[in-house]
Amino acid sequence: MALHSQAQKDQACLIVHGPDRPGIVSSVAAVVTRNQGNIVSLDQYSSDPTGGDFFQRVVFSRPDLTVALPEIEADLGRTLEPLGLAWTLTDRSVPKRMAILVSTSDHCLLELLWRHRRGELPVTIPMVISNHTNTAEDVRSFGVPFFHVPSLDPDKSHAEAQILKLLEGNVDFVVLARYMQILSPEFLDRVGVPLINIHHSFLPAFIGAAPYRRAKERGVKLIGATSHYVTKDLDEGPIIEQDVARVTHAHTATDLQARGAYVERAVLSRAVEWHAEDRVIRHGNQTIVF
Amino acid sequence: MALHSQAQKDQACLIVHGPDRPGIVSSVAAVVTRNQGNIVSLDQYSSDPTGGDFFQRVVFSRPDLTVALPEIEADLGRTLEPLGLAWTLTDRSVPKRMAILVSTSDHCLLELLWRHRRGELPVTIPMVISNHTNTAEDVRSFGVPFFHVPSLDPDKSHAEAQILKLLEGNVDFVVLARYMQILSPEFLDRVGVPLINIHHSFLPAFIGAAPYRRAKERGVKLIGATSHYVTKDLDEGPIIEQDVARVTHAHTATDLQARGAYVERAVLSRAVEWHAEDRVIRHGNQTIVF
Amino acid sequence: MALHSQAQKDQACLIVHGPDRPGIVSSVAAVVTRNQGNIVSLDQYSSDPTGGDFFQRVVFSRPDLTVALPEIEADLGRTLEPLGLAWTLTDRSVPKRMAILVSTSDHCLLELLWRHRRGELPVTIPMVISNHTNTAEDVRSFGVPFFHVPSLDPDKSHAEAQILKLLEGNVDFVVLARYMQILSPEFLDRVGVPLINIHHSFLPAFIGAAPYRRAKERGVKLIGATSHYVTKDLDEGPIIEQDVARVTHAHTATDLQARGAYVERAVLSRAVEWHAEDRVIRHGNQTIVF
Amino acid sequence: MALHSQAQKDQACLIVHGPDRPGIVSSVAAVVTRNQGNIVSLDQYSSDPTGGDFFQRVVFSRPDLTVALPEIEADLGRTLEPLGLAWTLTDRSVPKRMAILVSTSDHCLLELLWRHRRGELPVTIPMVISNHTNTAEDVRSFGVPFFHVPSLDPDKSHAEAQILKLLEGNVDFVVLARYMQILSPEFLDRVGVPLINIHHSFLPAFIGAAPYRRAKERGVKLIGATSHYVTKDLDEGPIIEQDVARVTHAHTATDLQARGAYVERAVLSRAVEWHAEDRVIRHGNQTIVF
Structure with missing residues (x-):
């Protein structure tokens, strides 16, 4: 502890x-x-x-x-x-090597970079990979290499091949810090290291796209976030950590998204810390978290 | 306030x-x-x-x-x-008249009876109706009439008719305090007052039966409860209140159920209090809670 | 677990x-x-x-x-x-014998009696002792003996002697479930078993009397409750469990007390359960809780 | 909302x-x-x-x-x-002008700068003032001016005069984002705008120095943070917001401090947002928060 x-x-x-x-x-x-x-x-x-x-x-x-x-x-x-x-x-004297994949949202990414700089994540971060460039400057200001791999082609296989080449042999696990591309089963077969995702809902509620909009439509009184290992079944992998925040009728879907960002970064950070410390053991589709 | x-x-x-x-x-x-x-x-x-x-x-x-x-x-x-x-x-000098329907579980029922005795629910309780008899003695010790309406016939229409006759003209709203019978659309058409239910999951996760068992199987890290108005779409009515409790891999499905009971009684009590104070306004399938 | x-x-x-x-x-x-x-x-x-x-x-x-x-x-x-x-x-096949001391407030008392009846507290309850009689009927309805020991004399020594006589040899620990009498050092010397108290504040804030009134005066945004082992230093014993609830400017001191009651009963119940399961180890003025 | x-x-x-x-x-x-x-x-x-x-x-x-x-x-x-x-x-089209005073800890400072960049704080930030220089580069990377005002002289009056000169006419309120210098009554008389502080305990517990060390010594099970308006009575000003986090016996005082940092930044951010939106009204030594 x-x-x-x-x-x-x-x-x-x-x-x-x-x-x-x-x-x-x-x-x-x-x-x-x-x-x-x-x-x-x-x-x-x-x-x-x-x-x-x-x-x-x-x-x-x-x-x-x-x-x-x-x-x-x-x-x-x-x-x-x-x-x-x-x-x-x-x-334990050898920190795990963690790659971060991210799209445009910076809240999970910056939280991980900042906690790492603060000495609170026992990892090294050899690379951040993004299909956008807006976070490049921030990433590099933390002394971390940034690689831009656009996701333009319809089948994404070219982008995935580039990502695999960057990761291969260089990382012990990968964090999807709001990476908004669905990775193919072939990618998951070949990556060879665990992937940790953050889903912006309290799974299994609102599996799939646009959870905050659907949360607003359903009129829920709490929103949540879930960090889980990635499997070929989208949003169905073993859950590592979850948390929630209270919302009211007065919050718009946009408000839910803004509030949810703070739950997401906290939940993902805890999941990453526990994984990096070998506290999480997969057991079928569940996890033991010590 | x-x-x-x-x-x-x-x-x-x-x-x-x-x-x-x-x-x-x-x-x-x-x-x-x-x-x-x-x-x-x-x-x-x-x-x-x-x-x-x-x-x-x-x-x-x-x-x-x-x-x-x-x-x-x-x-x-x-x-x-x-x-x-x-x-x-x-x-506001006239308290609302609240009927409680319950099956065998007593945790939500006793919490409502006790909060009422304590002067914290601005209602009268003209009756508790159950399809079982195990809570009769407790209910009557609070000075509240208890009526046993068994749910034996396959189509339940006889039991529902009896319940309607008991309620008719005597109550302003009905609370389903873990009443494990599905009420027919005809009943809902005829009852003429709002019904408040407590569902033992964080809706819309685990809609339907056995939510704690399914929560265990999915490996969630939080369990929840949801109080909502009853509509003809099971578990889909407007949500009044929700809350959660933290669980771990070490909790069995039975443990989840035991812990969940405390969330259920708290969530239902708040929903009932707010409804009784006219703080909840239905708006389509959502609620405004003041 | x-x-x-x-x-x-x-x-x-x-x-x-x-x-x-x-x-x-x-x-x-x-x-x-x-x-x-x-x-x-x-x-x-x-x-x-x-x-x-x-x-x-x-x-x-x-x-x-x-x-x-x-x-x-x-x-x-x-x-x-x-x-x-x-x-x-x-x-572990021999449950601990727990006595409850209580004054007029019934919320902690009834919660313990009800959890026990529900099979969630691994104890027997040989007696409830009170300096008032208002809870006698409720206690006995749970099949638990109730003893009335008034605290009338200024020095309380007569009452304490009666309590000691009732407890002696019959109990393994004592719970002060909102018992509003200060026990003398002599009593504590002679009782020979651990005592668990519930204090109606987030200790060490608002040590002493009238914590809810003082919380209102200070304008805190959270109220709390603390369960601790009793020592001769009032409100200074080893803390077993604490929790809080959110309040606002709109809550009066009376409202704080009413809301606080729900925190108190939850905190005390957890402390009692953990003590009864030998999960709490005293270490100086602190506790290890497994 | x-x-x-x-x-x-x-x-x-x-x-x-x-x-x-x-x-x-x-x-x-x-x-x-x-x-x-x-x-x-x-x-x-x-x-x-x-x-x-x-x-x-x-x-x-x-x-x-x-x-x-x-x-x-x-x-x-x-x-x-x-x-x-x-x-x-x-x-409301004119955002409030907010100065931040900080010492060496960056967690509250960066949270405010980042929330502001994200468009979630309706303020402008004309300056950050610190008695240290370690945060200068980070602050300027957000496009915010950084001023170094060392606190070397024993009576601090020279430093305070410099700070007053920087603030005068340029800001609508001041945030002490872990500023570890006690401001003199003279400074408070002359500054002419509200000051918001973050205290690293659940006030009124652990008023004064080293709250995390004292929390560890007392063996509390929750740690907290409190944001309040600054008055001449240290740690006694009107409370705007508070929150807590759960800790265990296994956490060292250093662990409490690390965990507490996340509570501090969240509590201070909410207090600043509410103040900036004119949601907080002082009422004697209390606050109304709408």
Whole structure:
């Protein structure tokens, strides 16, 4: 729960998941202990202690972690694989590389850039890609490279190819910070890293286009925003975070959009921070958020 | 904004609506003034000052209101009807008569009964009607009559006829406090008073049955409740109030239902209070809430 | 996180705290595992992994728990005491016994009684004690004994002695559900069980009497409530839970009190539930809430 | 309620306050009507319809407003002054001029600059003044002049004199966006325009220095921020807006400060927007916010 901006040198994050059974916690903790690790934080969840799925996130510190990593990984393999458990071990001194895709709206983009500059997002930002140019100057003022990839051709395949080429090998995840182009299934097949989107409604309400206009027409008293992993089913991916704001009859659809922008940037920022800290585990079409 | 429990003797509530045009406020205020009224509170809303719809709620005090009412009504007719404005005038010393329909869940029912006993709902409760008997004792302990109308026959028409007979002439509005029977269009045609429902989701998400189970399956991070006027289109009536509560991956569908109950009773109570105080004006499929 | 109303037979709750050091998690988990326990949930917190304080709550299931308890306790003693760790082990099939002290306001009292009847508070309620009689009938309608102990004498010592006699040996904790008498230091010395209070302000704002009146005078835009353990320093005990509600200039002090009642009952209910589930650990004048 | 970014040409905002009495609404509305105005929105509040204080905010449109203003003002004087009512009339096509004073923290400053660029604050920003230089580049990138006025001398009178000289005649109000210098009573006497401050606690809790550290020590479960008008009594001025965020035992004082920054910028932005739109009326040490 301590903020990421604190020292993370010599810290590792271990994610374990698989079928629940007695003794997992003990086995995992024993691996950490016999490799001179000290557990800093530990969260776990079992969908059912009898026959359910088990999920655990352990952060531990260990002097000279980098040197010890191969041995710890070997030990984890020996210990956890016989129990049928999958695991990933991440060196927390290496920030994740995050690309941002954006169209014309700047509110989510600037919030991420500013939180990053403030030291509150444990990532590097190797690039911002946009199908417009209006945010270029702002992006570059944060010292972040900006690439313009127009989405002009009807089938978008040329633009998507350009984006893939920019991303390939350079990023660990992609954030769609109000990127108003629908990415093709082929793109999603090939991108090879998770994508996080922000949808401007409280999903599953108002799936699809123009949610604020439809919210106004329906006369809702709260508007919302939803951040989720992108899947081939539009607006149907696993939800990471949601929030809402109160509105009244006196707000026009334009007012809803303006108020909603503040919910969107907050929800997306939390989702990005949690993903970057390995707090989010996908489980079917749901997420575990530690 | 002052609580209803304060003296409302010699107070009237005037609702005005119609096409907006210059001079309405002045005309309404002049009627109140020349009839010795003193405006206690005034709220208004115009969907567009040029060519939009105008809505106003004026509470005014006037000594010997009851005696003066016919004359005030005549003045309102003379003044507002030439302007194309509809109006209703309510004597606030006469509480609205509210019937409650309920099935087995008691959380919304008891909350309404308890708030009423506490003096926080400006209504009388001439009856509670249920298709079950489990709440009878609780209801009667509040001094409120309880009627059991089973919903056994497949077409429900007999039960609905019984309910209509109980309600007829005796109530000003009906609250469906988790009444798990779908009322027929014929019932809605004949009941002649507004019905307020509580739906156990954040509409328009999870319209229909089993919203908590579907919320769990979708992996939402907030659950909600919605109070709305009942129309023939199920779950599509004008929304009065909504609210949400935060949930996590660790909550089961049963946990969502338990937490949701607290949102439901709060949302329904606010909707009922506002309706009873003439704060809610229907406008197409939306509401103005003053 | 699963609701208490689910079966807790053959479940134990282990609380561990003491100086943090490597290997604690491993040692605790090993005790559970070698005693045939299966960990159901585990939460932990360290104020600082290097030289800080460590707190852990482990719920585990174990067939025939009651029979095995003495052996598990012996193992815990052998394992944890050499590490300088304090621990308590609770059989979750035995609900805590909760007494409620109340004066005239019924909102917190009825909320607790109703949540208990609904199966949402894992406690028994052997008694309600009041210095007034207005709630007696309601309390008894829930099947709970009601005792009237008037607070008439100036020094209150007679009343306190009567209360102590009623509580002695019969309860595991006491809830002051808007009990408007200040308990003497002698009472607190002798009562021997934790007391949970609800204060009608967002502490440390408006410590002392008449917080709603003073909130109105200060013109705050939010009112709050605070549930805390009772210590000899009035309104200064460790805070368990707090919440707020929005108010405006239009609310009178009486309105604040009426709105505040809903915050109070929610905050106190959560604090009581968490205490009853051993989720709250006192740490100096603060609390860890798992 | 419509957003300020919509056209405000030919719109005026009238604020009326004074002793309540029958007929005020009628008189005010009549002035607007006979001067060809059309009421766009109207809010009012009476602390007590019998002998209390009356407050009203009326926005009205009127073609060729600028030309008609003198006549409308004369009419208001003739009509309202005999009733003992004070009033101010503002041409909404003229945005208020806002100066920002800031120290090193940029979160409130950048939020205001960005909201202004986005068209969501109906102000001009003729200057930002800081006792540090770290925000200069950011400020100027928004096209806003930046002035550095160091606070070096012990009595600060030289710095304050410089600030007064910069402000004099150039601004309509001043925002202290985390300006960490206490302004002298002499400065406040001479500045001649309202000052709005953001305090990093939920006042009146944690008045004075280091509120986040003290919040951590007290173990609160919510942290807050408060925006208020500045008076000679430090942290005691009329509150405009407050909000809170949930925290846990796991947050350090530094974490509270980081989370609190997001509450601060939101609370200050709302207070500034409402002040700029003449929605806030001071009433003794309280505010009416329409």
